[in-house]
Amino acid sequence: MKRILIVQGHPDSSQQHFCHALAQSYAEAAMQAGHQADVINAADSGVTFLRSRAEWDSSLPAYAGEAQQAIAAADHIVFIYPLWLGSMPALLKAWLEQVFREGFAFSTGKRGWHPRLKGKSARVIVTMGMPAVAYKWFFLAHSLRSFERNILKFCGIRPVRWSVFGMVEDTNSNRRRKYLAETARNGAAAC
Ligand SMILES: Cc1cc2nc3c(=O)[nH]c(=O)nc-3n(C[C@H](O)[C@H](O)[C@H](O)COP(=O)(O)O)c2cc1C
Numbered sequence: 001m002k003r004i005l006i007v008q009g010h011p012d013s014s015q016q017h018f019c020h021a022l023a024q025s026y027a028e029a030a031m032q033a034g035h036q037a038d039v040i041n042a043a044d045s046g047v048t049f050l051r052s053r054a055e056w057d058s059s060l061p062a063y064a065g066e067a068q069q070a071i072a073a074a075d076h077i078v079f080i081y082p083l084w085l086g087s088m089p090a091l092l093k094a095w096l097e098q099v100f101r102e103g104f105a106f107s108t109g110k111r112g113w114h115p116r117l118k119g120k121s122a123r124v125i126v127t128m129g130m131p132a133v134a135y136k137w138f139f140l141a142h143s144l145r146s147f148e149r150n151i152l153k154f155c156g157i158r159p160v161r162w163s164v165f166g167m168v169e170d171t172n173s174n175r176r177r178k179y180l181a182e183t184a185r186n187g188a189a190a191c
Pocket residue numbers: 010017018019020081082083084085086087127128129130131168169
């Protein structure tokens with residue numbers, strides 16, 4: 001049994017988007033398979049922008065503290081977000097800056113940095129308008145690689161798996177069903 005934390009990074013929680021359907025699909029399949037699955041909706045956290053190093057070193061907002069506890073308790077973390085202007089939405093980045101603080105996610109000392117989230121794995125699920133192949137091979141999945149390398153692996157989280165779901169705006173095709181089924185399979189396997 002794995003403890004799974006799903007971080008829903010879609011900035012709009014006033015209505016159901018495909019990202020929410022993916023989260024539901026993953027969580028339901030995971031729980032049916034006997035895993036524990038909790039969801040944090042970054043959009044409902046009241047995310048504030050971090051503005052200085054001084055702020056980073058102090059004043060942890062309550063939602064960030066709660067998210068840190070949820071991450072500390074999780075074996076596996078699933079991030080879900082739509083690609084906006086080639087990267088994750090600013091709201092999710094702001095959430096990460098607040099939550100993945102020095103001292104919690106990593107620490108630094110005379111011998112460089114020390115990752116503090118070892119023993120956890122992650123999956124990043126990204127939806128987009130363009131074909132997945134264009135994001136991976138023309139844009140080289142730059143923002144996803146940056147998230148994986150500069151944030152998740154930097155903090156010791158590995159392996160980091162990807163689900164790159166392209167052309168999601170075409171609601172008339174079977175594509176969305178296929179993506180939901182693939183996500184359910186990953187949820188059941190907690191990977
Ligand atoms: C502000 C904004 C920026 C977007 N930028 C991109 C982009 O850079 N590349 C892309 O392929 N799709 C882009 N899209 C399309 C979204 O990725 C797509 O609508 C989203 O993945 C659909 O997921 P949802 O139904 O959960 O919102 C953008 C959409 C919006 C609203």
